[in-house]
Amino acid sequence: MLRTLIAGVIALCCFADAAPPGPPPPPAPSGGVDVTPGSPPPVYHTISDFDFQSFNLALNQEYIELDLFHYGLARFSPQEFLDAGLGPEYQFLIEYMADQEVGHAEMVSNIIYPYGAKPCQYQYPFDTVRGFLDFCQKLTRWGESGVYGFLPHLDNRAPAELLINSITTEARQQMAFRQLEGLFPMAVWFIAGIPQAWAWTLLSPYLVHCPAENPYIKWQIFPYLNVTNNPIAIRNDSKAAVSTNVSAISYPGYQVNFQWDNPGINVSYDLKYQTSSTAGPPKYALWVSQLNATYTPLYNIDTDNNYASTKQPDGQVFGNNTAPIFNDTMFVALTDDNPYVTPYNLSLVNPHIVAGPAIYQAG
Numbered sequence: 001m002l003r004t005l006i007a008g009v010i011a012l013c014c015f016a017d018a019a020p021p022g023p024p025p026p027p028a029p030s031g032g033v034d035v036t037p038g039s040p041p042p043v044y045h046t047i048s049d050f051d052f053q054s055f056n057l058a059l060n061q062e063y064i065e066l067d068l069f070h071y072g073l074a075r076f077s078p079q080e081f082l083d084a085g086l087g088p089e090y091q092f093l094i095e096y097m098a099d100q101e102v103g104h105a106e107m108v109s110n111i112i113y114p115y116g117a118k119p120c121q122y123q124y125p126f127d128t129v130r131g132f133l134d135f136c137q138k139l140t141r142w143g144e145s146g147v148y149g150f151l152p153h154l155d156n157r158a159p160a161e162l163l164i165n166s167i168t169t170e171a172r173q174q175m176a177f178r179q180l181e182g183l184f185p186m187a188v189w190f191i192a193g194i195p196q197a198w199a200w201t202l203l204s205p206y207l208v209h210c211p212a213e214n215p216y217i218k219w220q221i222f223p224y225l226n227v228t229n230n231p232i233a234i235r236n237d238s239k240a241a242v243s244t245n246v247s248a249i250s251y252p253g254y255q256v257n258f259q260w261d262n263p264g265i266n267v268s269y270d271l272k273y274q275t276s277s278t279a280g281p282p283k284y285a286l287w288v289s290q291l292n293a294t295y296t297p298l299y300n301i302d303t304d305n306n307y308a309s310t311k312q313p314d315g316q317v318f319g320n321n322t323a324p325i326f327n328d329t330m331f332v333a334l335t336d337d338n339p340y341v342t343p344y345n346l347s348l349v350n351p352h353i354v355a356g357p358a359i360y361q362a363g
Contacts, residue, residue, distance in 0.1 A: 033157060042158035046112055051159070053218045054150045056117060057196055058163065059108040060217065061143045061203060063119045065170075066101035068139065069094055071124065072132040084129035085239035090180060097173050104166045111159045120210035120269055130181065130234045137177035137233075138359050139203075141329040144170050145192055146199025152344065178329075182238025184247040187328040187363040189317055190290040194331055195347035197222065198357050207269035221268065223261040223275045225334060225356030233361045248327050248363040252314030256285070258298075258334060260306045260355035279336040282354040285310040286338075289330040289362070290317055293346060295338040306355075308334070312362070327363040332356060 028035075034042065046052040073094055081091050109116035126132050147167040154160045175185045197220040204221050231250040238244065263277045281303055284295040294315065298308040316322045333349075333356030341349045 042161075043156065044111055044159050044162060046156060046159065048155040049218075051154050051156055052112055052115070052215075054154065054196055055108055055112050055159070055163075056115075056215050057200055057203075057217055057219060058147060059105060059112065059117050060120070060207070061146065061199070062101055062105040062108055062166075063117070064122055064203065064206060065140065065143065065173075066098055066105060067119060067122050068124065068136060069098035069101065071122075072129075072136070073098075076129050076132065080129050084133075085182070086129065086180060090240055093176065094180075097176070100169055100173070104169070107162055107166060111162065115215055117214040118211045120214070121208045122206050123208050124206065133177055133181040134233050137174055137181055137183070138329055138361075140170055140174035140177060142194065142199050142202045142331075142359065144174055145194045145331070146196065146202075148191065148193030149195050149199070149346065151193075174329075179242060180240045181233060182235065182241055182244060183233055184244050184363060185242070187247045188290050189323045192288050192290055192292075192331065193343060193346070194288060194357070195350060197347070197350055197353075198331065198333070201357065202359065204268035204273060210269040216272070220350065221273050221275050222333070222353045222357075223263050223265070223277055223355040224267075225258060225260045225332075225358040227332065227358050227360055228257045228259050229255075230359075231361045248324070250312055250326075250362045252312055252324075252326070254312040255309055256312055256332070256360070257309050258285070258307065258355075258358075260334060262306065277354055278351050279354045281336060282308055282334040284335045284338050286333045286335050286349065286353075286356075287313055287326060287330065287360070288332070288346065288357070289326050289328070290323070291343055292317070292325050293341050293343075293349070294325070295335070298334070330360050330362055332358055332360045 046055055073091060078091065124135060126135050144167055147163060151160050151163065179185050200217060200219040201222045205224065233249065261275065263275050265275050267273050267275055282298055282301065284297060287294045287296065294313050296310045296313050298310050300309040313326055315325045317325055334354040335349065335352040336354055337352045339349055339352060
């Protein structure tokens with residue numbers, strides 16, 4: 001019996017050895033970067049000043065998000081959150097998002113080690129729970145868009161992969177804060193990227209004091225821009241919700257009024273930075289949303305008092321019966337000219353920025 005079993009096993013082995021080989025894998029598509037066995041091993045570190053300063057800015061963004069989420073939970077009582085429609089479960093979600101920022105800051109710090117910044121002292125423009133949520137959804141939008149803007153331009157693609165892994169989480173945070181505020185969760189088809197100088201201009205006012213050893217942030221800060229009649233996202237009748245039937249809070253043709261600073265003002269933490277602009281007098285408002293950079297002419301221009309107006313533009317992403325371009329939490333800046341730019345080369349407009357960008361709350 002044993003001899004028969006052994007013979008059967010030997011026969012199976014021989015049969016297996018005699019089986020024809022399977023078909024070879026199809027040839028890989030040509031092209032790609034660092035996708036072959038002979039490619040150099042990835043180095044998860046910055047290899048140029050452009051890369052370092054991009055990650056340095058990203059780290060400062062991660063730190064303020066970490067501080068902001070904790071600050072809001074400490075500043076307001078559980079009852080104040082409950083009065084705003086946020087029970088313990090929603091408060092725990094905010095705490096968990098703060099924990100995510102611990103991981104994000106650690107990852108970016110490792111990439112630029114040993115030169116990473118340390119957390120700073122911050123100031124925030126709110127005094128209610130609803131104001132806290134509104135600022136969170138605005139800040140995470142420019143944090144998200146600021147990374148999208150530089151990712152394809154990095155000299156080293158390996159750490160870009162890690163930053164993608166964190167910024168996709170931040171995109172979820174931004175949508176969650178819109179839901180906690182009672183806004184329509186995602187009122188666009190695409191999320192625009194913005195240049196580093198835009199993101200730093202938006203972030204810089206909220207840094208008050210930083211450790212002396214923090215690396216200097218080299219990106220330009222443009223004169224600050226204020227939309228004096230920005231549509232208000234905080235509505236008395238809105239509560240935290242997965243979704244609403246209000247997908248826009250502004251409309252095409254709405255008159256938008258601007259006030260802006262002159263260049264040359266000392267700003268940001270410890271007043272170490274100065275706003276600057278190489279542009280001439282303002283002529284256009286530049287609206288950046290989804291896949292588009294659209295100019296509208298300014299009118300009522302008063303350069304003595306730095307005041308002007310324009311109309312919110314109209315348009316659909318791909319023409320009729322597609323999504324409105326100008327919606328959600330988006331960006332607007334003032335320029336002296338209207339050069340043609342696209343999502344990939346938006347930074348080429350920087351020499352023409354008079355002031356801004358500012359966040360525009362279209363939906």
